[in-house]
Amino acid sequence: xxxxxxxxxxxxxxxxxxxLGGTVSLLIKSPSDRTVSGLLSFAAGIxxxxxxxxxxxxxxxxxxxxxxxxxxxxxxxxxxFAEEMIPTKKLSRYAGKKLDYIKMSMIIIVSLSLHNFPEGxxxxxxxxxxxxxxxxxxxxxxxxxxxxxxxxGVPLVMAGASPLYVILLTLLTGLPTAFGAVLGAELGGIxxxxxxxxxxxxxxxxxxxxxxxxxxxxxxxHKGKSSSVLLLIGxxxxxxxxxxx
Numbered sequence: 538x539x540x541x542x543x544x545x546x547x548x549x550x551x552x553x554x555x556x557l558g559g560t561v562s563l564l565i566k567s568p569s570d571r572t573v574s575g576l577l578s579f580a581a582g583i584x585x586x587x588x589x590x591x592x593x594x595x596x597x598x599x600x601x602x603x604x605x606x607x608x609x610x611x612x613x614x615x616x617x618f619a620e621e622m623i624p625t626k627k628l629s630r631y632a633g634k635k636l637d638y639i640k641m642s643m644i645i646i647v648s649l650s651l652h653n654f655p656e657g658x659x660x661x662x663x664x665x666x667x668x669x670x671x672x673x674x675x676x677x678x679x680x681x682x683x684x685x686x687x688x689x690g691v692p693l694v695m696a697g698a699s700p701l702y703v704i705l706l707t708l709l710t711g712l713p714t715a716f717g718a719v720l721g722a723e724l725g726g727i728x729x730x731x732x733x734x735x736x737x738x739x740x741x742x743x744x745x746x747x748x749x750x751x752x753x754x755x756x757x758x759h760k761g762k763s764s765s766v767l768l769l770i771g772x773x774x775x776x777x778x779x780x781x782x
Contacts, residue, residue: 558686657717
């Protein structure tokens with residue numbers, strides 16, 4: 538097996554969608570509080586939909602209650618530790634709201650990393666089985682990652698991060714997919730319990746980010762109904778993407 542091939546293939550699939558989402562975020566010039574509120578709500582809607590119709594149902598189907606519960610607990614613990622380990626001192630050039638946005642983006646990156654790893658396993662194992670199937674799944678996952686890349690990019694843009702920094706961080710979220718692709722191709726018949734654990738851990742971390750970061754911040758920035766409408770639109774878009782995949 539060509540490990541380098543599967544690593545590059547997984548990295549391209551995992552990084553291209555989130556990188557495109559980050560690029561879209563850069564197109565937003567001097568957004569108003571209302572615009573940022575709507576974008577954060579939209580990203581939260583996407584995440585909640587992915588949790589409800591993609592991650593959790595699949596995890597329950599293949600892993601059962603105990604594995605899912607364990608994954609939910611461990612995923613939450615991982616995000617708690619990740620939040621504490623964010624190098625606040627090194628980010629001292631940011632202050633106030635800008636620092637909050639940087640921390641928000643970092644937590645989302647951790648959540649997406651937990652999410653992207655099992656996706657990489659699916660890509661690697663399916664490519665071993667059939668190149669055509671692997672390409673199809675890869676394209677769907679890349680498209681699926683575009684709004685997730687926006688959820689990383691928007692807080693970075695609001696913090697005043699440079700375009701290169703935004704592109705680099707969104708691109709690096711493809712690394713877990715790359716490692717997952719190698720593992721999936723190497724082991725092929727990896728335990729379904731392990732995959733269920735990864736999916737539920739990702740769901741837990743994404744729920745934490747949505748409930749404690751994105752939605753509250755959106756409500757602080759703008760009290761109107763537009764953010765709620767965009768939350769619903771994001772949720773519906775996520776439903777469609779989950780159905781397509």
